[in-house]
Amino acid sequence: MEYEIKQQGKFSLGLKELWDYRELFYFFTWRDVKVKYKQTVLGFLWAILQPLFMTIVFTLFLGDSISQKTHLSIPYPVFALSGMLLWSVFSGGMSNAANSMVTNANIIKKIYFPRLIIPISAILVALVDFFLSLIVFVVILFIYKVDINFTSIIFLPISLLITCLSSMGLGTLFAALNIKYRDVRYIIPFLVQGLLFLTPVLYPANISANSTVQFLLKLNPLSGALELMRSLFTGYTIDMETVLLSLMTSVFLFLFGIFYFRKTESYFADLA
Numbered sequence: 001m002e003y004e005i006k007q008q009g010k011f012s013l014g015l016k017e018l019w020d021y022r023e024l025f026y027f028f029t030w031r032d033v034k035v036k037y038k039q040t041v042l043g044f045l046w047a048i049l050q051p052l053f054m055t056i057v058f059t060l061f062l063g064d065s066i067s068q069k070t071h072l073s074i075p076y077p078v079f080a081l082s083g084m085l086l087w088s089v090f091s092g093g094m095s096n097a098a099n100s101m102v103t104n105a106n107i108i109k110k111i112y113f114p115r116l117i118i119p120i121s122a123i124l125v126a127l128v129d130f131f132l133s134l135i136v137f138v139v140i141l142f143i144y145k146v147d148i149n150f151t152s153i154i155f156l157p158i159s160l161l162i163t164c165l166s167s168m169g170l171g172t173l174f175a176a177l178n179i180k181y182r183d184v185r186y187i188i189p190f191l192v193q194g195l196l197f198l199t200p201v202l203y204p205a206n207i208s209a210n211s212t213v214q215f216l217l218k219l220n221p222l223s224g225a226l227e228l229m230r231s232l233f234t235g236y237t238i239d240m241e242t243v244l245l246s247l248m249t250s251v252f253l254f255l256f257g258i259f260y261f262r263k264t265e266s267y268f269a270d271l272a
Contacts, residue, residue: 044132051087
């Protein structure tokens, strides 16, 4: 049977087709996980060490200053590490997804399957790292004697969903652009580095007294996810305005990224 990849006439996620090829999600995700940690001394520990290292650095040099200025209701290491865990999902997922189509060029030239499977699988790899890091995070909570608000556990999957929507939106957008403009791969690291300091990961949104700056931080697609993540800790109050504004931005990025990807995927095999 022959398949012809046609330009999409209307916006569609192609959910039925994705479901028909659902076994490929496992194949690509597990393959990427094995490749990522193959021939490494520390193996899966790298997923834990990266966010932990950033948390230690910021705690030593800026932790006290940020805590006093913003009146944090939870210990700064817990605040920072919770942010770094979600940031790792976003940045790792977006970076992997952005490069995924070029990395898998040989495959998409040979056989047909829904192209969206590749960038989505790249984001699933970042989720695997998140759940590994979550083990260390629980240990940190015990060390700092931070109580968990179990009634807010439902917010954790919602927080991950918002993060994945943002990561998928930008990841699929850059994946499509990277096929046509190969210098996009050089832009991604600078973008990730810049976004880290423009996102309230290592500091709260109220660090600035400027209302315009606070509003822009609330529009950040990760701000709402971070608020929901930190609501798991007793004493932390959710800013629902931040959650709603951030959610709108995340949904917009997701729809725009998927739309551009689906509109341009017809020439991926020719340019890859």
